[in-house]
Amino acid sequence: MQAAFRALADPTRRDILTALSTGEMTVQQLTERFPMTRAAVKKHLVVLEDGGLLTTRRQGRETFNKLHPEGLKPVTDWLNYFDQFWDTHLSALQSTLTQKD
Amino acid sequence: MQAAFRALADPTRRDILTALSTGEMTVQQLTERFPMTRAAVKKHLVVLEDGGLLTTRRQGRETFNKLHPEGLKPVTDWLNYFDQFWDTHLSALQSTLTQKD
DNA sequence: TTGACATGATACCATTTGGCACCCTAATTA
DNA sequence: TAATTAGGGTGCCAAATGGTATCATGTCAA
Numbered sequence: 001m002q003a004a005f006r007a008l009a010d011p012t013r014r015d016i017l018t019a020l021s022t023g024e025m026t027v028q029q030l031t032e033r034f035p036m037t038r039a040a041v042k043k044h045l046v047v048l049e050d051g052g053l054l055t056t057r058r059q060g061r062e063t064f065n066k067l068h069p070e071g072l073k074p075v076t077d078w079l080n081y082f083d084q085f086w087d088t089h090l091s092a093l094q095s096t097l098t099q100k101d
Numbered sequence: 102m103q104a105a106f107r108a109l110a111d112p113t114r115r116d117i118l119t120a121l122s123t124g125e126m127t128v129q130q131l132t133e134r135f136p137m138t139r140a141a142v143k144k145h146l147v148v149l150e151d152g153g154l155l156t157t158r159r160q161g162r163e164t165f166n167k168l169h170p171e172g173l174k175p176v177t178d179w180l181n182y183f184d185q186f187w188d189t190h191l192s193a194l195q196s197t198l199t200q201k202d
Numbered sequence: 203t204t205g206a207c208a209t210g211a212t213a214c215c216a217t218t219t220g221g222c223a224c225c226c227t228a229a230t231t232a
Numbered sequence: 233t234a235a236t237t238a239g240g241g242t243g244c245c246a247a248a249t250g251g252t253a254t255c256a257t258g259t260c261a262a
Contacts, residue, residue, distance in 0.1 A: 009110035040221050061229040061238045069187040086170040162208045162259040
């Protein structure tokens with residue numbers, strides 16, 4: 001879980017995940033979309049893979065990087081624990097609004 | 102949003118949020134629960150506050166730190182975008198399981 | 203008023219992080 | 233076969249990060 005949270009902490013890595021949501025891409029294709037070198041993009045990809053957020057598939061000399069949304073589950077699970085406090089607050093807000101009617 | 106993601110990237114800070122889910126606590130009370138100095142805890146609290154994940158209230162010489170779950174919304178919103186890919190996968194899995202019946 | 207307590211702020215240190223330059227290997231293709 | 237193309241890997245660097253130690257300030261209690 002720590003690896004996933006860490007991977008999501010960088011804005012470039014979140015953008016990479018968004019880009020991959022449209023389909024798998026090679027390192028080269030991703031590099032064309034970001035203002036940095038291929039080596040830098042590659043490093044981000046390694047971090048994302050460590051976090052279980054993407055999988056790679058080698059085909060010839062190309063490596064396709066594919067979104068692995070299941071890797072987000074530990075993150076959402078952790079966050080969902082706090083929904084109860086958010087929901088309570090929402091309920092209180094709704095009560096307030098209702099009382100105004 | 103970046104500040105919130107960054108705040109969540111550190112395990113100690115996530116533990117602090119969990120601790121605060123039981124109620125607001127002073128810096129001193131939090132320090133007693135973590136193996137580090139008060140200054141270190143304080144730094145984490147500043148990062149969490151920057152991320153909008155907690156609010157502070159000064160009362161006399163004590164500062165109460167309170168969970169601010171609404172600050173998690175930008176994070177969950179961003180993650181929810183990926184639910185469609187996760188859900189698609191789940192649907193496919195469910196179809197597979199159903200076919201087995 | 204004085205001493206103890208809770209906190210804030212800062213300086214300093216070791217490690218991690220994001221990025222680039224560079225070199226090497228493998229695969230494609232003229 | 234030779235040249236080009238896609239990647240992987242490493243070393244280096246500046247900046248950010250997590251921690252500690254230390255000093256200063258405000259508050260409570262005797």
